[in-house]
Amino acid sequence: MIEKKAPGREFPPGFLWGTATSPTQIEGETVNDWRAFAANDRMTADDGPRHWQYYREDLGLLRRLNQNAYRLGFDWARLQAEPCAEFDRAAADRYIEIIDRLRAEKIEPFLTLFHFGLPPWFAVRGGWTNGDAITCFADYAGRVARMVRGRVRYFVTHNEPAVYAIMCYVFGNWPPCRKMRIDLAYRTLGNLERAHARAYDEIKRAIPDAQIGIAKHFKNYVPYRGWHPLDVAGAKAARLFFDWMSLKKFVNFRGRRVADFVGVNFYGRLRMKGCGGLSPLLGYERERLAEMGIVCDDMWEEDAAYLPSCLAQVARRTGLPVFITENGTATDDEDRRTEYLLRHVRATRDALTRGVDVRGYFYWSLLDNLEWTEGFSKKFGLVGVDFAHPDRPRQVRPAAQVYAEIARTNTLPE
Ligand code: BGC
Numbered sequence: 001m002i003e004k005k006a007p008g009r010e011f012p013p014g015f016l017w018g019t020a021t022s023p024t025q026i027e028g029e030t031v032n033d034w035r036a037f038a039a040n041d042r043m044t045a046d047d048g049p050r051h052w053q054y055y056r057e058d059l060g061l062l063r064r065l066n067q068n069a070y071r072l073g074f075d076w077a078r079l080q081a082e083p084c085a086e087f088d089r090a091a092a093d094r095y096i097e098i099i100d101r102l103r104a105e106k107i108e109p110f111l112t113l114f115h116f117g118l119p120p121w122f123a124v125r126g127g128w129t130n131g132d133a134i135t136c137f138a139d140y141a142g143r144v145a146r147m148v149r150g151r152v153r154y155f156v157t158h159n160e161p162a163v164y165a166i167m168c169y170v171f172g173n174w175p176p177c178r179k180m181r182i183d184l185a186y187r188t189l190g191n192l193e194r195a196h197a198r199a200y201d202e203i204k205r206a207i208p209d210a211q212i213g214i215a216k217h218f219k220n221y222v223p224y225r226g227w228h229p230l231d232v233a234g235a236k237a238a239r240l241f242f243d244w245m246s247l248k249k250f251v252n253f254r255g256r257r258v259a260d261f262v263g264v265n266f267y268g269r270l271r272m273k274g275c276g277g278l279s280p281l282l283g284y285e286r287e288r289l290a291e292m293g294i295v296c297d298d299m300w301e302e303d304a305a306y307l308p309s310c311l312a313q314v315a316r317r318t319g320l321p322v323f324i325t326e327n328g329t330a331t332d333d334e335d336r337r338t339e340y341l342l343r344h345v346r347a348t349r350d351a352l353t354r355g356v357d358v359r360g361y362f363y364w365s366l367l368d369n370l371e372w373t374e375g376f377s378k379k380f381g382l383v384g385v386d387f388a389h390p391d392r393p394r395q396v397r398p399a400a401q402v403y404a405e406i407a408r409t410n411t412l413p414e
Contacts, residue, residue: 009349009412016108016360017407018069019062019382020326022115022159023078025369026051026058032077032117033127033175039375048370049385050392055098057394058367061383063105065400066407070102071156071215071325071362073112076140077119083132084139092147099151110325110362111152112215113141113199115159116174116372127176128165128188134195141199145206155210156263156325157199160217161192162246173373189246197253214250215263215325218243218314220306224271224278224292234272244317251318261359262314263325266344269303281374297340298330298378299371304343308351311358321357324348328364330371330378337382337399342413349412363403367394 024034028050038044051058062070078091102109114137118127122136141157158164164174165188172179196214203210221238223231251259270277271294280286281299294301307324314322329340341363351358368381376387382400386393406413 009414011349011410011412012352013410015410016069016323016362017403017410018067018071018108018110018360018362019065019366020071020110020362020364021051021073021366021369022112022117023073023075024115024117025365025371026367027075028052031120032075033120033123034117034370035120037175039370039373041375041377043370043375043387045370047376047387048392049367049387049394051367052094054392054394055094056101059098059101059105061366061394061396062102062107064396065382065404067107068407069108069110069360069362070366071110071112072098073115073159074144075117076114076122077117079144080119080140082121083136087143087147096147096151099148103151108154109148109152110154110156110323111144111148112156112159113137113144114157116164118175123176127168128191128195129169129184131191133191134198137195138198138202142202142206145203145210149207153207153209153211154261155203155212156215157196157203157212158192158250159215160265161189161196161214161250162242163217165189165192167372193249193253196250197258200258211260213259213261213263213320213323215265216247216250217265217267217326218310219267220269220303220310221277222269222271224273224294230274231272234275237275238270238272238277247314247318251320259318259320261321261323262318263323264311264314265326265364266307266310266324267302267327267329268300269306270300297336298332299374302329302340302343304340304347307344307347308354308356311348311351312354312356315356315358321359323360323362324358325362326364327361328380330380332379334398337397338402341399341403345406346412 026049028046029052030045034045074095079087165185167174169178169181169185200212221235223235225231279300327344365380367383368379368385371378384395
């Protein structure tokens with residue numbers, strides 16, 4: 001908990017304002033296991049914003065938007081061509097250049113090591129289901145830390161580990177697309193926990209004052225029908241598993257602390273009907289959900305009011321500072337995006353007023369990008385990208401201007 005409550009509409013000095021991206025979703029020239037994956041719209045990661053080519057322009061956008069932080073990932077597959085190998089020089093140089101450009105603009109890098117993309121050599125060995133994965137990842141984490149020593153302080157080892165395990169091995173939607181293999185999902189999560197603890201040690205060895213955590217997804221799970229025992233049980237089970245059981249070991253592993261902060265990825269609420277969730281992402285049409293009283297964007301139902309208590313619970317249960325490492329909406333409606341942003345920034349301010357130690361907010365996302373299985377139809381970007389045009393022109397959206405002003409003034413607008 002912070003000692004002094006920031007008064008009024010201001011945020012505490014040094015509060016981080018950023019956006020978040022991940023390499024597979026924006027870079028293009030893909031070399032990881034998403035390379036050949038065709039999304040529902042039949043497009044692939046290479047049809048995206050081509051950030052690997054246009055990174056200088058994109059980093060320039062961060063400056064224009066007055067950002068003082070940026071959450072980015074390195075693509076493991078670009079850096080290592082085989083287990084425990086030396087890094088590819090050209091890829092390493094490009095990533096260092098990106099970090100240096102950020103630092104030159106006083107933009108704090110938040111570096112994610114694993115955000116759903118695997119090197120092909122790792123994927124063919126069974127990915128995270130293989131016990132060797134832990135040693136391979138620890139080696140990778142140590143090398144990254146040594147490479148960015150003196151340049152990067154904040155590290156996110158894994159993005160949404162439980163989501164990853166379930167999407168790959170229960171729903172079977174993400175590579176390697178295995179359905180209902182609960183055993184493999186369980187093994188994946190266990191190996192991600194072990195790998196996180198090892199990576200934590202490796203990074204600390206290279207950078208003793210590094211701040212390390214995971215980005216964990218949280219939702220407000222509520223029963224669709226408050227009177228129905230199955231819906232009530234579904235919501236309770238989802239909350240217990242997704243929010244808490246799948247966080248514990250990324251904070252305390254075998255009796256020792258292995259995190260310095262918790263990253264909260266928060267998008268909204270999920271109504272549970274039995275053990276199934278009701279949202280467009282899970283296959284329900286928006287119109288049908290609206291008839292049921294559930295108003296959604298292209299993916300989920302918003303619930304900004306829940307954010308302060310979510311942050312408070314995470315901080316209380318873990319005793320750690322929190323960052324909102326992702327928050328955003330998939331929509332074509334700019335008023336909706338602006339309102340969503342303002343409501344969540346206000347909710348973040350409310351959490352600070354309650355005394356929760358929130359240190360930063362990252363909007364998902366800087367650019368329209370590959371929304372995994374959903375392809376390019378979900379517009380999360382503060383900056384739009386014209387995917388039909390060969391040069392992928394960017395267009396700064398109105399919500400981005402509102403966010404730029406919040407970041408510049410470090411204040412919640414009237
Ligand atoms: C993931 C992002 C994703 C976003 C919107 C998070 O679950 O970390 O990669 O694009 O949510 O679905």
